[in-house]
Amino acid sequence: xxxxxxxxxxxxxxxxxxxxxxxxxxxxxxxxxxxxxxxxxxxxxxxxxxxxxxxxxxxxxxxxxxxxxxxxxxxxxxxxxxxxxxxxxxxxxxxxxxxxxxxxxxxxxxxxxxxxxxxxxxxxxxxxxxxxxxxxxxxxxxxxxxxxxxxxxxxxxxxxxxxxxxx
Numbered sequence: 578x579x580x581x582x583x584x585x586x587x588x589x590x591x592x593x594x595x596x597x598x599x600x601x602x603x604x605x606x607x608x609x610x611x612x613x614x615x616x617x618x619x620x621x622x623x624x625x626x627x628x629x630x631x632x633x634x635x636x637x638x639x640x641x642x643x644x645x646x647x648x649x650x651x652x653x654x655x656x657x658x659x660x661x662x663x664x665x666x667x668x669x670x671x672x673x674x675x676x677x678x679x680x681x682x683x684x685x686x687x688x689x690x691x692x693x694x695x696x697x698x699x700x701x702x703x704x705x706x707x708x709x710x711x712x713x714x715x716x717x718x719x720x721x722x723x724x725x726x727x728x729x730x731x732x733x734x735x736x737x738x739x740x741x742x743x744x
Contacts, residue, residue, distance in 0.1 A: 607650050611665075614672060615658055622672060629667040648675060649731070714740050 607628075613621035629647075633640045644666060651665035651672075663674040714737065721733040 604646060604650070607647060608654070611647075611651055611654055615654060615660065625672060626667055626670055630670070649734075652734075710740060 607625070610621045610624050610628075614625060625647075629640075629643065632643050647666060648664035652663065655661045655663065655665070661674060663677070665672050666675050667673075717733055717737050717740065721730060721737065724730045724733060
């Protein structure tokens with residue numbers, strides 16, 4: 578472990594602030610590039626794919642972080658422009674929509690086959706609980722629009738994603 582002293586704490590703080598500035602810069606540039614991509618700018622598409630490829634060729638953790646950031650950015654811009662509710666990622670040198678994960682039923686087991694899915698659909702669409710879920714969904718959506726903290730926004734997005742099929 579590194580030395581735990583005041584000098585090292587100060588140096589680490591400077592590195593942390595620099596890293597946050599770089600993250601903010603990357604976020605801003607990806608927002609601009611993805612917006613241009615959606616508007617049909619092929620240079621923006623090439624920029625995103627090249628940037629992604631460079632990161633992916635160097636570090637797995639950085640690629641995972643980039644994937645999370647790009648998912649959030651693309652989903653927000655797609656929603657604002659009325660394109661789709663899905664996030665995007667870079668795959669095989671192209672920007673593509675993320676394939677949602679198959680959700681397993683509460684009873685567990687299986688690979689989410691047809692019998693499990695149809696049984697879950699019937700359970701989820703319970704008439705007595707539908708208004709309750711709808712009200713909860715609307716309230717979480719309002720909270721998400723007001724929330725500024727990135728981690729809380731992400732948590733609300735996860736909750737909304739899980740609740741959406743029940744509405």
